[in-house]
Amino acid sequence: MCEVSDKLKFCTCVQSEVVDDKKINLDFTTFLKQQSSGPEGSFVWVLYGHYGYESTIGLGLMIVPVNSVGLLTENFVVTQLNTEYCFDFDYEPSAGDNLQVFSTGKDSSGGYLSFIYQDGTWIAGYHGLNEIVKLKNYGSVQVKL
Secondary structure, three states: OOOOOOOOEEEEOOOOOOOOHHHHHHHHHHHHHHHOOOOOOEEEEEEEEEEEEOOOOOOOOOOOOOOEEOOEEHHHHHHHHHHOOOEOOOOOOOOOOEEEEEEEOOOOOOOEEEEEEEOOEEEEOOOOOOEEEEEEEEEEEEOOO
8 A cells, every 4th residue: 555655655556466468558558548637746657677688779769768757856766766665566676677757647748767777776777779678567656745
C-alpha cells in the first residue's frame, strides 16, 4: 500500500510476479491514457530491464530526459533512490535497469526524468537507441512536495 509522505514511493500497478509481455504492454498503454487526464502534479514511473545491444543502428529522433518534471527534480529522485527503499513491491535492481518518471495530467510538459542502475547505484542517465530494453513494471508516484 502506498501512502503519501515526504519520502518518494513508486507504487505498482502490476499485481502479478509473472506477466505476459503483450498483456503488460497493453495494460501500460491503457494506464497511460487514464493518467493523461489526471490531476495536475501527478507522476507515473516506468521500469525497464536492459538486455543487451542491437547490432543495427536505430534511425529517429530521441527525446532525452530533463532535470525536472513538475516539482520533482533529478537530484531529489536520485537521492531518494540511493538512500531509501522507494518501491512498494519486492524489487532488487539489476545492472542497466532504467527507471523513468513522467509528469501526467493537464500540466504535463512531455519531459521525463531517467535513471540507470549502475555499479550498485542509481545515476541520472538513459539508454541509447540501439539498446534492448523490456518493460518490467510501472505505476504511480506518491510524494508530498
